[in-house]
Amino acid sequence: MTDSNKMIINLALFGMTQSGKSSAGNILLGSTDFHSSFSPCSVTKDCCLGRSCHLCGFMRRGGQEITLQIQVLDTPGYPHSRLTKKHVKQEVKEALAHHFGQEGLHLALLVQRADMPLCGQEVSDLVQMIQELLGHAWKNYTAILFTHAEKIEEAGFSEDKYLHEASDTLLTLLNSVQHRYIFQYKKGNSLNEQRIKILERIMEFIKENCYQVLTFK
Ligand SMILES: Nc1nc2c(ncn2[C@@H]2O[C@H](COP(=O)(O)OP(=O)(O)OP(=O)(O)O)[C@@H](O)[C@H]2O)c(=O)[nH]1
Numbered sequence: 560m561t562d563s564n565k566m567i568i569n570l571a572l573f574g575m576t577q578s579g580k581s582s583a584g585n586i587l588l589g590s591t592d593f594h595s596s597f598s599p600c601s602v603t604k605d606c607c608l609g610r611s612c613h614l615c616g617f618m619r620r621g622g623q624e625i626t627l628q629i630q631v632l633d634t635p636g637y638p639h640s641r642l643t644k645k646h647v648k649q650e651v652k653e654a655l656a657h658h659f660g661q662e663g664l665h666l667a668l669l670v671q672r673a674d675m676p677l678c679g680q681e682v683s684d685l686v687q688m689i690q691e692l693l694g695h696a697w698k699n700y701t702a703i704l705f706t707h708a709e710k711i712e713e714a715g716f717s718e719d720k721y722l723h724e725a726s727d728t729l730l731t732l733l734n735s736v737q738h739r740y741i742f743q744y745k746k747g748n749s750l751n752e753q754r755i756k757i758l759e760r761i762m763e764f765i766k767e768n769c770y771q772v773l774t775f776k
């Protein structure tokens with residue numbers, strides 16, 4: 560395989576403590592690279608980069624199938640139960656520069672639990688930190704990933720009804736990121752199916768951005 564038919568996609572996960580970042584990272588990678596567990600406090604303390612296997616069938620270019628490799632940066636949650644904003648921000652800033660400084664970041668995923676209403680100061684603080692880390696173009700390179708989406712179904716809501724009745728804070732955020740969102744359902748044996756659906760949606764967003772990236776010098 561030559562380099563011209565291989566593409567590396569760089570993603571970073573941001574979100575509040577216990578929102579499901581590491582678990583989403585594992586779904587994206589098709590692995591268990593990131594430590595993910597229920598906890599009454601923050602689990603992830605350091606940034607960590609994971610790489611997927613080579614994936615076929617997601618895109619073609621010039622009549623040729625392109626093989627994708629996904630790189631995902633897992634990050635500590637913010638607000639964090641033990642680390643200050645300054646510490647989390649510095650840790651993520653260094654990791655972005657180290658891993659994506661040259662090649663750039665294709666998409667940041669703001670991971671948010673679908674079963675927790677988005678409101679209050681905590682989300683403003685998180686969005687502000689993302690803005691500080693990614694710069695003024697953050698809105699063009701961010702999508703919201705709703706975890707625990709199975710709870711929406713269990714409550715008898717459709718995705719549209721959920722979004723229609725969402726808090727003003729969430730609606731404002733969705734507007735900011737040009738309605739880029741993905742629902743992640745965690746149920747039964749459908750993890751691989753979930754992974755493919757999520758990756759297809761991510762690739763749509765990246766194509767809409769003409770494969771442009773954010774770089775960190
Ligand atoms: N039911 C359900 N559980 C989920 C989902 N996503 C994550 N979880 C669970 O939520 C818990 C926390 O998930 P993590 O992936 O560790 O969350 P995190 O954001 O990395 O947490 P910190 O590192 O502590 O900030 C784990 O028990 C996961 O299995 C989901 O979509 N549905």
Ligand SMILES: [Mg+2]
Binds near residue numbers: 580582594603634
């Ligand atoms: Mg984690």
